[in-house]
Amino acid sequence: MSVYRRLHAAHGPQFWWPGDTRFEIMVGAVLTQNTAWSNVEKAIANLRAAKALTPHAIVAAPHRQLVSWLKPSGYFNIKAKRLRAFCAWLLQQGGVRRLAHWPTDRLREALLAVHGVGPETADDILLYAFERPVFVIDAYTRRIFMRLGLIEGREKYEVLRKLFEDRLGDDVTLFNEYHALIVAHGKDVCRPRPHCTRCRLRPLCASPVANN
DNA sequence: ACCCAGGGTCATA
DNA sequence: TATGACCATGGG
Numbered sequence: 448m449s450v451y452r453r454l455h456a457a458h459g460p461q462f463w464w465p466g467d468t469r470f471e472i473m474v475g476a477v478l479t480q481n482t483a484w485s486n487v488e489k490a491i492a493n494l495r496a497a498k499a500l501t502p503h504a505i506v507a508a509p510h511r512q513l514v515s516w517l518k519p520s521g522y523f524n525i526k527a528k529r530l531r532a533f534c535a536w537l538l539q540q541g542g543v544r545r546l547a548h549w550p551t552d553r554l555r556e557a558l559l560a561v562h563g564v565g566p567e568t569a570d571d572i573l574l575y576a577f578e579r580p581v582f583v584i585d586a587y588t589r590r591i592f593m594r595l596g597l598i599e600g601r602e603k604y605e606v607l608r609k610l611f612e613d614r615l616g617d618d619v620t621l622f623n624e625y626h627a628l629i630v631a632h633g634k635d636v637c638r639p640r641p642h643c644t645r646c647r648l649r650p651l652c653a654s655p656v657a658n659n
Numbered sequence: 660a661c662c663c664a665g666g667g668t669c670a671t672a
Numbered sequence: 673t674a675t676g677a678c679c680a681t682g683g684g
């Protein structure tokens with residue numbers, strides 16, 4: 448049975464990404480950098496309550512104001528700058544609707560050129576906001592597949608992304624669900640310790656890597 | 660009182 | 673190219 452099917456059997460359908468609009472998904476992708484999603488939700492709720500969940504409002508907001516909304520998500524000084532840079536870029540490009548016509552490669556390059564948007568954030572946005580067939584590589588992906596003995600774990604981002612994409616094809620729906628399942632697995636049971644005992648996917652958590 | 664979370668940038672060698 | 677420091681809140 449494939450890793451995907453095992454994850455799906457254990458965790459069920461995930462229906463990602465949490466968020467009502469494409470813009471909200473993008474905001475979440477920036478704010479969730481190395482941060483628990485529960486904290487991101489609070490920051491997004493603050494933006495919504497202030498009617499500031501738009502590129503215009505975020506660009507127009509004073510730094511202190513933006514910081515106060517983002518505070519629960521951590522790294523608020525940095526994220527205020529990143530979110531503003533991202534929103535400024537969105538507006539400069541004519542908004543989400545216009546960007547939706549760009550070919551995937553060009554869109555990815557442009558996203559990576561925005562300050563504060565790295566490979567994972569760019570791919571979150573491409574997959575979940577623009578529905579492009581891009582496989583997201585995160586710490587959980589490395590950890591799980593390293594424990595399965597399928598990767599070394601220290602490969603560069605692009606190497607792993609291509610590995611998954613070549614093997615899985617161009618199925619946006621599959622990529623969407625797969626990454627969500629990987630995160631669900633990491634969140635629930637697959638902690639950083641050598642192996643967990645509660646995991647319903649024992650082969651995924653019983654470390655096949657000999658040492659440590 | 661730790662540890663970690665759905666990363667990325669920047670300085671240094 | 674490859675490490676390491678740094679960013680910061682909230683939940684376990």
